[in-house]
Amino acid sequence: MHKFLNALLVITVLVSGFVLYSLEHTTRGLERQISRLERGIEEEIENTRFLNAEWSSLTRPDRLRKLAEIHLGLSTLQAKQIVKLEELGAHVPAEPIVKLEADGSDPIGAIIDKMQ
């Protein structure tokens, strides 16, 4: 009886020891993963902040204006160019200025067709 009990206890100790250590092992693994992910999140937050700052710096209105003047040939909007919605009809030219369809090329139409 005593021998049996002792053997049982020894086995219990061994089994529980094994379970405990394997549990600890996985826990440590998970903890490492957590801290890695947390570091990753922190890094991404820092990156986002940095990119936000860069975006804001690249879209400075004075820079955009310069680029628009050089590359797009744009200039200051004149009051006369603003047209009310109900008066829009009077400002539409009778013939389209660019006749893309006549040349057989309609890039925007092609995109719409593709989407459908």
Place this chain on the structure above:
Amino acid sequence: MTMTDIPQEPAHEDDERPRTLGGQNRIRLIGLFFGVAFLAIAGQLTKLTLFPKLEEERPRIAQEDRLPRPDIIDRNGVLLATDVAVASLYADPSKIIDIDEAIELLTATVPDLDAKELRRKLTTSKRFAWLKRQVSPEERDAVYNLGIPGVSYVNERRRVYPQGHLGAHVVGYVDLDTKGIAGIEKYLDDQGALYTASLAEPEEHRTAPAQMSIDIRLQAALADELAKAMDKFKAIAGGGIVMNINTGEILGLVSLPDFNPNQENKNFSKDQQNKLTAGVYELGSVVKAVTFAMALDFGTASLTSSYDARFPLVIGSARINDFHAKRAVLTVPEIFTNSSNIGTAKMALDVGMERHQEFLRRVGLMERLQTELPESARPLLPKRWSKLATATAAFGHGFAVQPLQGAAVVAGLLNGGHLMTPTLLKRSEEDAMVMAQAVVKPETSEKLRYLFRLNASEGTASRADVIGYRVGGKTGTAEKVVAGRYSKDKRLTSFIGAFPMDKPKYLLLVMLDEPKPTPETYGFATSGWNAVPTAALIIERIAPMLGVEPVFTPEDLEKLAKLEKKKKG
């Protein structure tokens, strides 16, 4: 034995019982001791396995705890100031195995590290030494990839201003310890560290940014046009303010020359300071608007009354003369559109010295205006109010204020008589009305609007009239005081106006310091020739951004057609 033993038995038994009991107690005691010892071991074991130390101990880095600063954004959410992480390289000399190799590798990777200096740092017994502060991400990665034991980096925060000089004076800047020392940055600090930190969450995952009232696009337009004007007229300084007159929000505030708040050394010179709040100027005829509002409000003058401006006004030994002398009897609107000093002085004298002072106090021109900007100057007033002081203060002589204060007062006079303290933080119209102070009757405000519009359509400010946007305005040309005397050729020209005048919403102030005459201005250097056309260029750019809808009357269309012809011809 047994015989002798037997009688002793009871005694023996009596003797034995405590002895066995004592023996059992000892065993129990030892058992208990072992039990406690095992429990302690088990407890410690559980503690160590369940709560292991997450990180190995690192050399502690001495760093002050800095309170997180909130981002600053403009009214449309554009980022004006933020914190970014920059890496700083450090070493733990006790962990470096081969110092020579480490020095060689480091100097090869980071060229501006000095080998001698490095050796001195790495041979100390200290456990911490900075190698280089604030390195680029590339340098950081390169050094990290060298894999030298004991060499590592920490992320430090650095305040950056992505919009550069565009918001310099309003946003302000921080010192090396990220303490706000100018502009809104200082204001945030002055609200207390707790307030500043409450805007930024400690985790810094989601920061609630501080939102300003300014619009960076307007800032850019103002800065650009003012810089062009300064260049064209060889002015030494310039300033511009755009305000929403119904809320008192400052939408744009530019003072030139400005500076880049990102630069490392912040030793900015005096001419880079914010002239619109930290400086006081005699705004000249712009102050006439205040005098007119006063005379109309007290009822001593009406739009139909007239004043004799044929002769200079003589008070004691002083003579007050007109710049654009008409030598005629002028009606009140004519005095305004001709900017007659004589007429305005007479209007102020009609109101009286006492009431003039009372009115100036009412609109706050006697005290220092304090907005969120820490840089603010006290107005310079006549030391003794005499008849002459009243007459000259009426047209802005001997009377210097912050340009922003002048703008705030005119805004209050034009918006129906509600004087409000201008703000750099976003504010709703309701909030503004609660703290507004009624200074003139709404009818007076109505009359003043009429005068402003009249002046821009046919008076001294006619070059500011951008057709379609119904601009109204008043010009000002003040002679600067040089060595205690008014200089004849050093002037401060200004324009203050509002649009659209049928229901004014936005106020614009333009100021040029010492503009010079040019061939295109036919040798003139008064406001109408420099500050006013600059204002027109600014309005043309900012009105569409502000959503002001252009309206054209038949006359406007005629004018436009004429202009078109001129351009073609």
